[in-house]
Amino acid sequence: MEDDSRRAEAGPADAPADTASRCCGPTTRAERKSEQVLDGARAVILARGFEGASVDDIAREAGVSKATMYRYYPDKSALFAAVMHRDCARQSEALHGIEADGRPLEEILVELGQRYIAFVVSPLAQGMFRTAVAESERFPEVGRAFYESGLDRGRCWLAPLIAAAAARGEVAVDDPDLAAHRFFVLCQAEVFFKRLFGIVETYAPADIEARARDTAAAFLRMYRPD
Numbered sequence: 001m002e003d004d005s006r007r008a009e010a011g012p013a014d015a016p017a018d019t020a021s022r023c024c025g026p027t028t029r030a031e032r033k034s035e036q037v038l039d040g041a042r043a044v045i046l047a048r049g050f051e052g053a054s055v056d057d058i059a060r061e062a063g064v065s066k067a068t069m070y071r072y073y074p075d076k077s078a079l080f081a082a083v084m085h086r087d088c089a090r091q092s093e094a095l096h097g098i099e100a101d102g103r104p105l106e107e108i109l110v111e112l113g114q115r116y117i118a119f120v121v122s123p124l125a126q127g128m129f130r131t132a133v134a135e136s137e138r139f140p141e142v143g144r145a146f147y148e149s150g151l152d153r154g155r156c157w158l159a160p161l162i163a164a165a166a167a168r169g170e171v172a173v174d175d176p177d178l179a180a181h182r183f184f185v186l187c188q189a190e191v192f193f194k195r196l197f198g199i200v201e202t203y204a205p206a207d208i209e210a211r212a213r214d215t216a217a218a219f220l221r222m223y224r225p226d
Contacts, residue, residue, distance in 0.1 A: 034072050037062045042083045046127040050080055050135035050142055081145035084132075087124060088149035105165035106216050109183065113212030116154065116187050121195040121203055125150075129196070155180040171223040179223060186215045 040062025044053040055076060059066045073079040098111050119125050128146060136143025158180040166173040173179045191211055194200040203211075 033064065033068065037064060037069055037072055037079070038083050038086055040064070041079050042087070045080060045083065045131055050076070050131055050139060077139060077141050080131075080142055084128065084142075084145040084149045087128065088146075088153065100161055105161065105170050106220060108161060109216035109219060110209075110212050112154075112158065113183075113187050113215045114209055116184060117191060117203075117208045117212055117215075118205075120188055120192050121208075126196060151181070151184055154184055158183060169225060171220065172225040173223050179219075182222070183215070183219050186219055187212070189215070 037058075040060075041053070041058045044058045044061050047053075048057070053076070055066060055069065058076075058079070059069050062069070069079070073082060098108060098115070100108055120129075132143050132146035136146075155177060159176040162171065162173055162179050162183075163176040165171050166176065171179075191200070191203060191208075195203070
């Protein structure tokens with residue numbers, strides 16, 4: 001890679017595009033190499049920002065040649081998007097571990113809130129958020145990748161559960177998608193920005209659970225049936 005916008009001249013990458021979303025981890029040599037590239041990219045981008053992260057530094061951190069990087073990802077934007085999709089997909093996998101069948105919505109929201117809050121205050125999520133915000137004006141695809149890989153995935157998972165709860169009479173919701181979005185925003189209230197600006201360094205599991213319960217209660221009050 002001579003510059004960050006140059007595309008590989010060799011044909012399409014050999015690695016499958018959905019490698020980053022595999023839940024069971026890399027298994028082939030190509031998948032392991034792709035993971036190696038993504039790990040290196042994440043480390044450099046989080047440390048220096050998207051624009052400040054040079055291709056040379058990413059290749060050095062990943063322990064691969066620039067030619068190998070281009071084999072998997074045609075440019076730096078695609079590389080960053082792949083990092084976002086992979087890391088957020090790993091968090092999204094936690095959603096699928098939540099048992100929803102036969103449970104009241106409140107229980108689901110409390111468990112989901114705990115997992116989501118723990119993620120958004122983590123160093124990884126905070127670093128990715130800072131990078132996405134800092135670079136999205138100049139590189140809209142960076143912000144789009146962050147949104148689609150994180151919050152939007154959670155919304156897509158939660159909205160059908162809210163719709164089902166509304167059908168059971170647990171909540172009065174006309175727009176399940178909007179309600180799901182509001183739930184995640186409520187989860188971020190206070191804790192996210194206190195962590196973002198360094199006012200609070202860490203949150204204990206008990207604090208996260210208490211905030212998740214409070215968020216679930218506030219959400220249910222907002223959509224309480226008449």
